[in-house]
Amino acid sequence: MDDPFDIDGLRIDPTDPAYVGKATKSDKAKWQRKFVHVPWAWMDQLKLVNRGSTYREALLLLYTHWRNGGRPIRLSNAALIGEGVTRHSKSRALKELERLGLIKVGRHTRKSPVVTLKLVPKS
Numbered sequence: 001m002d003d004p005f006d007i008d009g010l011r012i013d014p015t016d017p018a019y020v021g022k023a024t025k026s027d028k029a030k031w032q033r034k035f036v037h038v039p040w041a042w043m044d045q046l047k048l049v050n051r052g053s054t055y056r057e058a059l060l061l062l063y064t065h066w067r068n069g070g071r072p073i074r075l076s077n078a079a080l081i082g083e084g085v086t087r088h089s090k091s092r093a094l095k096e097l098e099r100l101g102l103i104k105v106g107r108h109t110r111k112s113p114v115v116t117l118k119l120v121p122k123s
Contacts, residue, residue, distance in 0.1 A: 036063045039119055045100045053089035054096045060085075061103065065117045072106075073115045 036059050038046075049055055060083055064073050075094075077087040085093065094113060097103045106114040 037066060038062055041119075042102060045102055048100060049096060051089065051093065051096070053085045054093040056083050057085055057090060057093040058097055058102065061097075061115060061117060065119075070117075073117075074112045075115050076112045 038059070039062075042058065042062070046055055046058055049058075057080065060080065061073060061075070064079075075090070077090060080086075080090050094103070094105050094115070098105050102118055104116045104118060106116070108114075
C-alpha cells in the first residue's frame with residue numbers, strides 16, 4: 001500500500017546550515033533571581049520566627065532592598081503572591097519582623113506598607 005505520509009521526508013538534519021538559525025534576544029534566557037545575601041544578624045533573628053511565610057517575606061525584603069539600592073520598599077500584596085505569602089500572612093510577618101527589630105514599617109490606611117530594613121553597619 002502506498003502511504004502519502006512519509007515520516008522520513010519530514011525529518012530535519014540538525015547540522016544542516018539551512019535550518020540552523022541565530023539566537024535572538026527573545027531566545028535568550030530572561031534574567032532570573034539567583035540568590036539573596038542574608039546578614040548574619042538577620043540569620044540569628046530569623047531562627048526565632050514562628051512561620052515560614054515570615055522567613056520567605058524576609059528573604060524577599062532583603063532581595064528587594066539590594067535591587068532598589070537600599071531605598072524603602074513599598075510592599076504590595078501582588079509582590080508576595082508569587083512567593084506564596086497571602087495578604088494576611090504578610091501582615092503577620094511584618095509584625096513579627098518588626099518585633100525582632102529587623103525592619104521598621106510605615107503603615108497608612110488603605111495603602112501598601114513602606115518597609116525600611118535595619119541592617120548592621122559594615123565594620
